[in-house]
Amino acid sequence: MWRLLFGTATLATTMRLATPLTLSAMGGLYGEKTKIFNISLESVMLTSAFFATYGSYTHESSWMGLIYGIIIGIIMSLLFGFFVLLLKADPIVIGIALNLGSWGFTSLLLLSIFKARGSFMHPRITSFKSMNFSFLNGIPIIDSLFNNQNILVYIGIGLVILSYIIIYKTTFGLRLRGVGINEKAAQVSGTNPLFYKWVSLVFTGIFVGIAGAFLPLSGISMFTENMSAGRGYLALSAIYIGKGNPFKIWFACIVFAYANAVAVGLQGYNIPSQVILMAPYLATIFVLIITNLKNLKKGIQV
Amino acid sequence: MQKNNPNKLEMPIELLSVRNLFKGNATIGIAKYLISSVLVMIIGTIIILITGGDPADAFKSLIKGSFGSVNAIADTIRWTTPSIITGIAAIIAFKSGVVNLGISGQLYFGAYICAYLGYELSLARPLHILVCILAAGLIGMVYALIPALMRMFLGIDEIISTLMQNYIAILLTEYMLFVYMGFEGTTLMDALATNEILPTAKLNIIIDGTQANSGIYIAVGIVIIVYLVYKYTVKGYELRQVGENLKFAKFGGVNAGLTYISIFLISGFIAGVSGALEVMGPMKRFRTGFTSNLAWDGIMIASIANNNPIMVLVVSIIWGALKAGSLYMELTTSTNRLVITFLQALFVLFIAIDYGALFEKISEMLNNKKKTYFKEAD
Numbered sequence: 001m002w003r004l005l006f007g008t009a010t011l012a013t014t015m016r017l018a019t020p021l022t023l024s025a026m027g028g029l030y031g032e033k034t035k036i037f038n039i040s041l042e043s044v045m046l047t048s049a050f051f052a053t054y055g056s057y058t059h060e061s062s063w064m065g066l067i068y069g070i071i072i073g074i075i076m077s078l079l080f081g082f083f084v085l086l087l088k089a090d091p092i093v094i095g096i097a098l099n100l101g102s103w104g105f106t107s108l109l110l111l112s113i114f115k116a117r118g119s120f121m122h123p124r125i126t127s128f129k130s131m132n133f134s135f136l137n138g139i140p141i142i143d144s145l146f147n148n149q150n151i152l153v154y155i156g157i158g159l160v161i162l163s164y165i166i167i168y169k170t171t172f173g174l175r176l177r178g179v180g181i182n183e184k185a186a187q188v189s190g191t192n193p194l195f196y197k198w199v200s201l202v203f204t205g206i207f208v209g210i211a212g213a214f215l216p217l218s219g220i221s222m223f224t225e226n227m228s229a230g231r232g233y234l235a236l237s238a239i240y241i242g243k244g245n246p247f248k249i250w251f252a253c254i255v256f257a258y259a260n261a262v263a264v265g266l267q268g269y270n271i272p273s274q275v276i277l278m279a280p281y282l283a284t285i286f287v288l289i290i291t292n293l294k295n296l297k298k299g300i301q302v
Numbered sequence: 303m304q305k306n307n308p309n310k311l312e313m314p315i316e317l318l319s320v321r322n323l324f325k326g327n328a329t330i331g332i333a334k335y336l337i338s339s340v341l342v343m344i345i346g347t348i349i350i351l352i353t354g355g356d357p358a359d360a361f362k363s364l365i366k367g368s369f370g371s372v373n374a375i376a377d378t379i380r381w382t383t384p385s386i387i388t389g390i391a392a393i394i395a396f397k398s399g400v401v402n403l404g405i406s407g408q409l410y411f412g413a414y415i416c417a418y419l420g421y422e423l424s425l426a427r428p429l430h431i432l433v434c435i436l437a438a439g440l441i442g443m444v445y446a447l448i449p450a451l452m453r454m455f456l457g458i459d460e461i462i463s464t465l466m467q468n469y470i471a472i473l474l475t476e477y478m479l480f481v482y483m484g485f486e487g488t489t490l491m492d493a494l495a496t497n498e499i500l501p502t503a504k505l506n507i508i509i510d511g512t513q514a515n516s517g518i519y520i521a522v523g524i525v526i527i528v529y530l531v532y533k534y535t536v537k538g539y540e541l542r543q544v545g546e547n548l549k550f551a552k553f554g555g556v557n558a559g560l561t562y563i564s565i566f567l568i569s570g571f572i573a574g575v576s577g578a579l580e581v582m583g584p585m586k587r588f589r590t591g592f593t594s595n596l597a598w599d600g601i602m603i604a605s606i607a608n609n610n611p612i613m614v615l616v617v618s619i620i621w622g623a624l625k626a627g628s629l630y631m632e633l634t635t636s637t638n639r640l641v642i643t644f645l646q647a648l649f650v651l652f653i654a655i656d657y658g659a660l661f662e663k664i665s666e667m668l669n670n671k672k673k674t675y676f677k678e679a680d
Binding site for chain 2: 037039083087088089090092093094096097098099100101103104105107108111112230233236237240272274275277278281282284285288289292293295296298
């Protein structure tokens with residue numbers, strides 16, 4: 001039991017599973033700050049995952065895969081912006097259509113490019129290698145958490161800090177938040193809200209693109225149909241739980257990933273893992289209820 | 303909405319537009335649908351050509367697989383049924399400004415309870431079916447009650463809570479299936495299913511040897527009831543009013559809280575029923591992850607149908623035909639059925655565009671150009 005909860009495998013898996021979640025939550029955070037309700041993170045991630053596989057396959061380089069992933073991430077994110085900001089379509093309907101469409105789209109490409117159904121694996125697809133820091137060897141928990149991970153895990157951590165700095169410590173971040181808090185006021189003070197919304201979408205694309213590239217290139221070197229598997233929605237709930245603060249969001253993502261890692265570990269014990277897999281979603285609902293309890297005395301609101 | 307509370311995440315401004323989107327706008331015109339259909343067809347042709355298929359062939363087999371024979375029509379009916387019901391569940395919510403994205407979860411619970419009662423209860427035939435349907439509806443309703451109460455008393459937006467509920471429902475029904483069927487010999491996840499429901503709980507097959515069942519009558523019945531309620535009753539008027547203008551409805555004496563919660567519950571009930579009909583009709587048992595997209599299809603159908611119940615019927619038939627046809631097309635031609643899934647999503651994207659605003663913007667731009675042109679001429 002101890003090994004299941006705090007063993008090297010579980011802790012290492014936690015960090016690995018937390019990375020795509022964290023990255024996409026950071027990406028979604030920029031949209032959240034400018035009040036773009038983006039449930040299409042899922043589609044961005046999935047499409048990026050596919051093209052990262054494609055890039056890695058054609059160039060036999062994980063870095064090329066990452067670049068492909070980021071570029072496609074930006075394109076997909078701007079596509080959402082094209083429909084929502086420019087053509088004034090409803091973000092929820094667009095989000096749902098993009099999510100379902102990208103599922104069909106990537107599976108279709110999988111079939112027509114790789115002639116594969118369901119999943120595709122090839123020795124040409126190169127993953128990021130795990131990095132060993134000898135000075136971390138032997139330190140109990142730190143070693144299993146932070147050692148022998150691939151570079152994207154470290155980049156993910158770096159980007160959390162960077163996001164915090166961008167959003168809270170720069171003029172750009174101040175304006176970005178200003179647009180979200182009060183669009184009209186921001187406009188009067190001379191910022192162009194639309195510009196900041198587009199920029200936030202580019203950020204979303206980059207971050208979620210990296211998250212998408214992480215999925216196939218983090219060791220398993222394969223693409224499977226609907227690979228993102230709801231991570232986009234989970235990232236969204238991490239943003240809500242973390243109340244828009246990068247570090248809190250990161251923490252939420254790690255807790256989610258930990259639940260997932262324990263569930264993975266449970267598979268060997270012949271215990272159904274569903275209850276633990278459910279934990280992140282239940283936690284989201286509980287956190288929402290607790291943080292909003294103060295609204296109770298306001299009476300019925302619709 | 304929640305402006306007094308700076309610590310709380312305010313809901314995005316854009317979100318409010320979802321509440322406006324589904325207002326009935328009769329003048330939207332057929333043009334939008336025509337343009338979108340043509341665009342989708344052109345893109346579809348290009349995709350099929352790129353993937354090395356023959357567009358004419360694919361189109362022919364699509365028609366043949368959906369309306370070409372008795373079996374084809376039966377398949378279309380089989381896929382139309384769930385589309386109608388999830389579509390109706392979606393429009394009931396969206397028409398009144400409730401963003402119920404939890405149809406999927408409500409459907410899962412409905413299906414599970416129906417499969418359970420369908421095997422465990424022994425009742426006479428029509429009663430057994432009725433009990434199963436009602437139980438499924440009720441559980442969907444109870445499940446919808448949670449986000450409704452969270453919204454009403456705590457001001458938590460239902461979008462995120464219903465999204466989370468979907469995953470909880472999928473995992474919880476999976477877990478309940480484990481508990482119900484026993485933990486032994488369950489290494490094969492895909493093979494895990496409940497026992498086949500008793501014959502007394504199965505719906506009538508209306509075309510022999512196919513999956514077309516009497517669920518379609520129930521679906522059409524629901525459409526008619528919903529249409530009549532909206533059109534001719536006071537309650538329907540109130541429901542519509544809440545969707546169109548909440549403030550106005552409140553001044554008009556509509557109990558907004560009660561109306562809001564009843565919309566959510568009805569939507570949940572119908573979503574639960576859709577799960578039951580899937581089990582009692584074609585599936586005969588509950589399987590983990592038995593449907594991934596039915597509920598989302600419902601929302602897409604509702605958005606295409608512009609929240610008109612009769613239009614839901616029309617769009618659902620097209621949806622069902624596309625589903626049946628695409629399965630046939632995949633068997634007979636080299637074109638994959640995912641092309642159709644992709645095109646359906648694309649169609650929704652095109653329909654969702656606010657063409658009115660777009661034309662206004664374009665004409666504005668053209669006018670500006672003219673002005674500058676005249677200035678230069680002067």
